[in-house]
Amino acid sequence: MTITLTEKAAKHVLNFIAKRGKGVGLRIGVRTSGCSGMAYKLEFVDALGGDDLEFDSNGVKVLVDPQSLPYIDGMELDFVREGLNEGFKFNNPNVKNQCGCGESFQV
């Protein structure tokens, strides 16, 4: 059971948290949404607790709720620049299918 961040992704997450001025980590999850069934959730975390699972990767605390974990277990979060756009990219080994825009996926 692992979720990892690349160095680059971790650096950006820490930067964003610093810029925002608060936050203790990053929440990664999925929910039933989008045209292929599931969509990712990527949010700041302000408080720890609950039944979330915690992972540490390159200095970033990553929280995952237990319901989401099976869908993203083994995933690596990367930060990439594509043309003018830059942002986080999910390398999820569980994905079988995703819709054209990639916001939504199927396992």
Next chain:
Amino acid sequence: MALLQISEPGMSTAPHQHRLAVGIDLGTTNSLVATVRNGISVALNDQDGRGMLPSVVCYTADGSVSVGEAAQHAQSADPINTIVSVKRFMGRGLRDIGDISRLPYRFVDEGGMVQLRTRAGVKSPVEVSAEILRVLRHRAEAALGGELVGAVITVPAYFDDAQRQATKDAARLAGINVLRLLNEPTAAAIAYGLDNAAEGLYAVYDLGGGTFDISLLRLSRGVFEVLAANGDSALGGDDFDQRVYCWLLEKNNLSALPPRDTRLLLSQARVAKEQLTEHDEARITAVLSGGEIIDNVLTRREFQDLTQNLVQRTLQPMRRALRDAGLDKADIKGVVMVGGATRMPHIQQAVGAFFGQTPLNNLDPDKVVALGAAIQANVLAGNRGADEWLLLDVLPLSLGLETMGGLTEKIIPRNTTIPTARAQEFTTFRDGQTAMSVHVVQGERELVEDCRSLAKFELRGIPPMVAGAARIRVTFQVDADGLLSVAAREMSSGVEQSIVVKPSYGLLDEEITRMLQDSAQHAQDDMRARALREQQTEAAQLLEAVEQALAQDAALLREEEAGTIRQGMANLREVMTQHEPVAIRRALETLNRATTEFAQRRMDQSVQHALAGHKISELEE
């Protein structure tokens, strides 16, 4: 792959915003489509503001197809080409339909699902249903202003695989993506928000135009399970109209009327029935074709007296359902009313008195099933948050396959939540067996002949091995709609064969309930029957082995030994056909004992063969 940004807690944006999904109640008499708008489930009306679409399809003379009220008008003029209540034919063979002489259609029986010969050619019930669904789809797309992502379509709880598959096929034909088939009582319970209610037992009382269904549901951890379903497929709101109609004939000293007058009076009777829900009396007026003037006043009291025995007739299936489920009236936590006929106050009273509580009736009983289906469709299409996980359904009957001797081996037990997949390993029965027949059955009974046959296929190309050495893995998979696919794979060679169950059409409406009842009633018999079959199978296996051994090595036996063995075999053969497991067991053991020495000698002989020509020193190495 899109690149994502980090959002504030709880503020993740949904991709592709709202996705259009609908719930469809494909009814015997009327059909309806609903959707969730701004968080509230609403029925979608046509341009004229009508919600209910009569489930009537007419293949007209000019080659077009009319559906709904227009088709209804054509019914008396062109009964052969106007199909009503097509739902009763879905997934059914001609034999299942019963008395076809009363139906005006020209049936075509070519095995499998019954077909209807119409002006527009031979039509299957699937095609006719697709016409109704297509109209609802267009209505929804016009109302919502976009293409549908999919729909949840409701089916009666007692619908079997064949009827469900037929419903799915009809949707596909109408260009609708089926998100899920949902049991009608479950849909009604969802509409009342019972899926968020406390866990417990609920009854759904569904009195439609022509059918009555009572279902008992158990809700646990967000899963509805149908515990028992019962009903009367020939009792509905129309029978109440009929009673009033008869009353009118009697009052006015009329006898058989021409069809036009019959229809007129029946529709006036229906209007009166509906008025009596709100008012204490209703006036019925009509002018018949012969000039007779009908003008009668029917009081609510009289109406109730006329129809009281119809109401009473719904109580019997309720008692049966409770008994099947092993429940008491007091166990029921809530009662949901479905179907327009349940508006009648004396039905409300009777049901309330029966269960000792006021039934839930604040939603429109004509629409409640479609409304529930829409809520489910909305969830399945992904329009709700991450915390709301999908409502699950369960398998109504066990699925299994036939093993040697006609016994059922259950692979997936009933009430398993779906989707699900289970696998089990089987082996060969005979030496050198290269093919295996996989017979998929549905039901609770121990013997295959008492269960329902769903499909058969053969796995060929098993490498020849001794009996019991091959490993054949059979996987059963049930998707979210309760449809089954079965795969068999021989593990050493990798040969594989699979089938999506296209069920052999033809299970009666009441059959599922009956099958469940039978399994409870016959549990004792079944256990005995199973023991018998097991002994018989074992006996057959032993006889075959001894036969083979005698053919090869009879020389190893003295005359009288061979005689004893043959005697034992004859004895076993005779006992085998009788229905006495203990006797078979005894004969089996006798034969086993008689052949022990023989087996020993054969073993010795084969060891000698193996050793012949070898020096001891060679063997010691």
